[in-house]
Amino acid sequence: xxxxxxxxxxxxxxxxxxxxxxxxxxxxxxxxxxxxxxxxxxxxxxxxxxxxxxxxxxxxxxxxxxxxxxxxxxxxxxxxxxxxxxxxxxxxxxxxxxxxxxxxxxxxxxxxxxxxxxxxxxxxxxxxxxxxxxxxxxxxxxxxxxxxxxxxxxxxxxxxxxxxxxxxxxxxxxxxxxxxxxxxxxxxxxxxxxxxxxxxxxxxxxxxxxxxxxxxxxxxxxxxxxxxxxxxxxxxxxxxxxxxxxxxxxxxxxxxxxxxxxxxxxxxxxxxxxxxxxxxxxxxxxxxxxxxxxxxxxxxxxxxxxxxxxxxx
Amino acid sequence: xxxxxxxxxxxxxxxxxxxxxxxxxxxxxxxxxxxxxxxxxxxxxxxxxxxxxxxxxxxxxxxxxxxxxxxxxxxxxxxxxxxxxxxxxxxxxxxxxxxxxxxxxxxxxxxxxxxxxxxxxxxxxxxxxxxxxxxxxxxxxxxxxxxxxxxxxxxxxxxxxxxxxxxxxxxxxxxxxxxxxxxxxxxxxxxxxxxxxxxxxxxxxxxxxxxxxxxxxxxxxxxxxxxxxxxxxxxxxxxxxxxxxxxxxxxxxxxxxxxxxxxxxxxxxxxxxxxxxxxxxxxxxxxxxxxxxxxxxxxxxxxxxxxxxxxxxxxxxxxxxxxxxxxxxxxxxxxxxxxxxxxxxxxxxxxxxxxxxxxxxxxxxxxxxxxxxxxxxxxxxxxxxxxxxxxxxxxxxxxxxxxxxxxxxxxxxxxxxxxxxxxxxxxxxxxxxxxx
Numbered sequence: 228x229x230x231x232x233x234x235x236x237x238x239x240x241x242x243x244x245x246x247x248x249x250x251x252x253x254x255x256x257x258x259x260x261x262x263x264x265x266x267x268x269x270x271x272x273x274x275x276x277x278x279x280x281x282x283x284x285x286x287x288x289x290x291x292x293x294x295x296x297x298x299x300x301x302x303x304x305x306x307x308x309x310x311x312x313x314x315x316x317x318x319x320x321x322x323x324x325x326x327x328x329x330x331x332x333x334x335x336x337x338x339x340x341x342x343x344x345x346x347x348x349x350x351x352x353x354x355x356x357x358x359x360x361x362x363x364x365x366x367x368x369x370x371x372x373x374x375x376x377x378x379x380x381x382x383x384x385x386x387x388x389x390x391x392x393x394x395x396x397x398x399x400x401x402x403x404x405x406x407x408x409x410x411x412x413x414x415x416x417x418x419x420x421x422x423x424x425x426x427x428x429x430x431x432x433x434x435x436x437x438x439x440x441x442x443x444x445x446x447x448x449x450x451x452x453x454x455x456x457x458x459x460x461x462x463x464x465x466x467x468x469x470x471x472x473x474x475x476x477x478x479x480x481x482x483x484x485x486x487x488x489x490x491x492x493x494x495x496x497x498x499x500x501x502x503x504x505x506x507x508x509x510x511x512x513x514x515x516x517x518x519x520x521x522x523x524x525x526x527x528x529x530x531x532x533x534x535x536x537x538x539x540x
Numbered sequence: 541x542x543x544x545x546x547x548x549x550x551x552x553x554x555x556x557x558x559x560x561x562x563x564x565x566x567x568x569x570x571x572x573x574x575x576x577x578x579x580x581x582x583x584x585x586x587x588x589x590x591x592x593x594x595x596x597x598x599x600x601x602x603x604x605x606x607x608x609x610x611x612x613x614x615x616x617x618x619x620x621x622x623x624x625x626x627x628x629x630x631x632x633x634x635x636x637x638x639x640x641x642x643x644x645x646x647x648x649x650x651x652x653x654x655x656x657x658x659x660x661x662x663x664x665x666x667x668x669x670x671x672x673x674x675x676x677x678x679x680x681x682x683x684x685x686x687x688x689x690x691x692x693x694x695x696x697x698x699x700x701x702x703x704x705x706x707x708x709x710x711x712x713x714x715x716x717x718x719x720x721x722x723x724x725x726x727x728x729x730x731x732x733x734x735x736x737x738x739x740x741x742x743x744x745x746x747x748x749x750x751x752x753x754x755x756x757x758x759x760x761x762x763x764x765x766x767x768x769x770x771x772x773x774x775x776x777x778x779x780x781x782x783x784x785x786x787x788x789x790x791x792x793x794x795x796x797x798x799x800x801x802x803x804x805x806x807x808x809x810x811x812x813x814x815x816x817x818x819x820x821x822x823x824x825x826x827x828x829x830x831x832x833x834x835x836x837x838x839x840x841x842x843x844x845x846x847x848x849x850x851x852x853x854x855x856x857x858x859x860x861x862x863x864x865x866x867x868x869x870x871x872x873x874x875x876x877x878x879x880x881x882x883x884x885x886x887x888x889x890x891x892x893x894x895x896x897x898x899x900x901x902x903x904x905x906x907x908x909x910x911x912x913x914x915x916x917x918x919x920x921x922x923x924x925x926x927x928x929x930x931x932x933x934x935x936x937x938x939x940x941x942x943x944x945x946x947x948x949x950x951x952x953x954x955x956x957x958x959x960x961x962x963x964x965x966x967x968x969x970x971x972x973x974x975x976x
Contacts, residue, residue, distance in 0.1 A: 353744030
C-alpha cells in the first residue's frame with residue numbers, strides 16, 4: 228500500500244508530479260469529476276480542523292466520491308474506545324481510503340497499516356502535513372509563474388519559515404518540500420521553539436532573531452515568508468514569556484513587513500492569531516497569499532486523492 | 541536424586557575458574573566439582589552431557605516486571621519465571637509496580653508464595669521506596685526486609701524530591717540494602733515518548749534529553765556520598781551517565797550500574813524505520829521504552845563501559861505489555877519490551893562478534909547481580925546448585941510461539957540468533973533443557 232503520509236519520503240519527481248496534477252485539476256476540474264466515482268472516503272479528524280476538513284470534503288465531492296466524516300471527541304472515543312477499535316468500527320460502514328488528522332505523530336502509519344487502506348495524512352501531531360506543503364508550493368509557483376514540470380523550480384528562491392518550528396507539522400512538510408524543489412530555506416525561531424538537532428533534515432539555515440542586523444538582512448532578502456501559527460493550545464510549558472514579547476521579536480508586524488522586498492510574498496497556513504505572529508494589516512496586504520492558499524487547498528487535495536489512488540491501482 | 545553435568549567447560553570468572561570440569565549435584569547443592577570423568581563411575585545418577593557447552597553460575601536478572609499481583613493480563617509470576625528459566629535465568633528480581641504496589645510485607649510474602657508455587661526461577665521481590673510509588677512517604681521498608689526484600693526501588697516513578705530520596709537512602713543503609721534508581725528527571729522528560737535528538741526532531745515528537753538521566757545520576761551519586769548508601773543505577777543509557785558512575789567508583793562510592801541489551805544494541809534510528817532486519821512486522825511502539833533508545837554514539841560507550849567493568853550488570857528490564865497497551869498512539873503506548881528470553885542470546889551474539897568478552901558477560905549476568913542482592917551464586921561445594929549451561933553454536937530464530945511470557949512485545953521477534961541457553965538448573969532441578 229502506498230500512502231501520502233510525508234513529503235520527506237517523496238522523491239523530487241513524485242512531489243512535482245503531485246503539483247503538476249494539482250495544476251491540471253485546477254485548470255480543468257470537470258475532467259476529474261468521476262475520479263472517485265463509487266469510492267467512499269473516511270475523513271477521520273480527531274483533532275480540530277476547519278479548512279483542512281472542509282477542503283478534503285470539497286475535494287471528494289468534486290472528484291465524484293462520497294465521504295463519511297468522523298470528528299473525535301463527540302463520540303465513542305470520548306467514552307474510552309481505543310483509536311484502533313474506533314477506526315475498525317467505522318470501516319465496517321465501508322471505506323476505500325482513509326484521510327486522517329490526529330494529534331499523535333505516526334498514528335496514521337499504523338492505522339493505515341492495521342486497516343490496510345490507502346491513506347492521506349491530514350496532519351499528524353508535530354510530524355507532517357503533506358497536503359499543506361503541496362498547496363503552499365502550488366501557491367508560490369503560481370505567484371512566480373513557475374512550472375512543476377521543470378526540475379528544481381524554486382532554485383534561487385529564499386524562503387523563510389518563521390515561528391513555532393518545534394510544534395509545526397506545516398514547517399516539517401515544507402522544509403522537505405521546498406528544499407526538494409530547490410529553495411534556500413531559512414528557519415527563524417527562538418531556541419525554545421526550534422528542534423535542537425536538525426541534522427536529519429535537508430540543509431537549511433537557522434537564525435534565532437529577526438530584530439538583529441543579520442535577521443533584518445535575511446528578511447530583506449526573502450522571496451517568501453511563511454509565518455507559522457503560534458500554537459497556543461500546545462504551549463504546555465512556557466516557550467516564551469508573553470505573546471507581546473513574541474510579537475515584538477518574531478511577529479510579522481507592519482514595521483517589519485516594510486523591510487521585505489516589494490515582490491516578496493507572505494504565507495500563513497491559518498488559522499491566524501492576528502496581532503501575535505502576524506499583524507492584521509500584513510495579513511490583508513497585497514503581498515499576502517493567504518486566501519489563495521485556502522483556495523489551492525482543494526486542488527492540492529484532489530491531486531492527493533488522484534495520485535494515491537493511481538499508486539494503488 | 542543426584543545429577544552429574546559432564547564434559548562441559550566451567551567458566552566462573554570471579555572464582556578464576558575456566559576449565560573442563562564435571563559437577564556433581566545432590567540434594568539441590570553442589571556436592572563436588574572435579575576433573576572430567578571423575579563421576580563417570582557413579583550409577584543411578586542423572587547425567588547431562590555438556591560437552592562443547594559452557595557451564596556458568598546461574599544467571600540473575602535484577603530488573604524484571606512480573607506484573608503480579610494485579611496486572612495478570614500482561615504477565616504472571618508463573619509465566620514470567622518460566623520465561624526466566626527458558627532464558628537462562630535462575631533468579632530474577634521483580635519491580636514493585638504491581639497492583640497493589642509491593643510496599644508492604646503482605647505483598648512481598650504474596651509474591652514469594654506465588655514464586656514458590658510456580659517452582660521455576662528464584663524470585664527476589666524489590667520493595668517500593670515510597671508508599672504506592674507516589675514519592676511522598678517511605679514504604680514499610682523494614683517490614684519488607686523482614687519478609688525477604690533485599691533491595692528497594694520506585695523504578696519508573698523516580699523520586700523527584702531529593703530530601704525524601706536522601707532519607708530513603710539513609711533508611712536503606714540502616715538495613716544494608718541497596719536502593720535502585722531509575723534516573724530520570726521527570727520534568728525534563730515530560731510527555732516525551734522518545735530520545736531527544738535528530739530523530740525526534742524529524743518525527744516531530746517531544747524528546748527526552750540525555751540530560752534527564754545525567755542530572756539524576758549526578759544527584760544519586762551526590763546523595764550516596766552524603767549518606768553512604770549503596771546505590772544501583774538501573775538501565776543506564778547515556779555517555780555522561782557512564783562517566784559519572786566511573787568517577788563515583790573511582791572516588792570509592794558504593795555505586796553500581798546496569799545496562800540493558802536493547803540500549804547496547806539499538807539506537808533511536810530504529811524509530812524511523814521500525815525494522816532491524818528481523819523479517820517481522822514491528823510497530824514504532826515496539827521500540828518504546830524508558831529510558832528511550834538513545835542515539836548511536838551512546839551505544840559504543842555503554843559497550844565499552846560494560847567491558848571495562850564501569851557497568852557491573854546486564855539486566856533485561858523485562859516489561860511485558862498486552863497488545864492493547866502497545867497498539868495505540870505512540871505517545872500513549874506503554875514503555876518497555878520483553879527481555880527474559882532474549883537477553884542471554886543477544887549477549888552471546890556480542891560475544892560471538894568479539895564485542896564483549898565471555899568472562900565479562902558471565903560476571904555481569906551472574907556474580908555481579910547476585911552480589912547486589914547479597915546472594916551467593918558461586919559454583920562452590922555446598923552452595924545451591926544454580927547453574928546455567930550455554931551453547932555458543934546453536935542457531936535459532938525467535939518466534940512468538942517460543943515466548944513463555946503472556947505478552948509478545950519484543951522488537952526481537954523474528955530475529956536469528958547464534959548462541960542459546962542449553963539448560964537452566966535451579967537448586968539442582970533441571971527447570972529447562974534443550975535435551976530430552
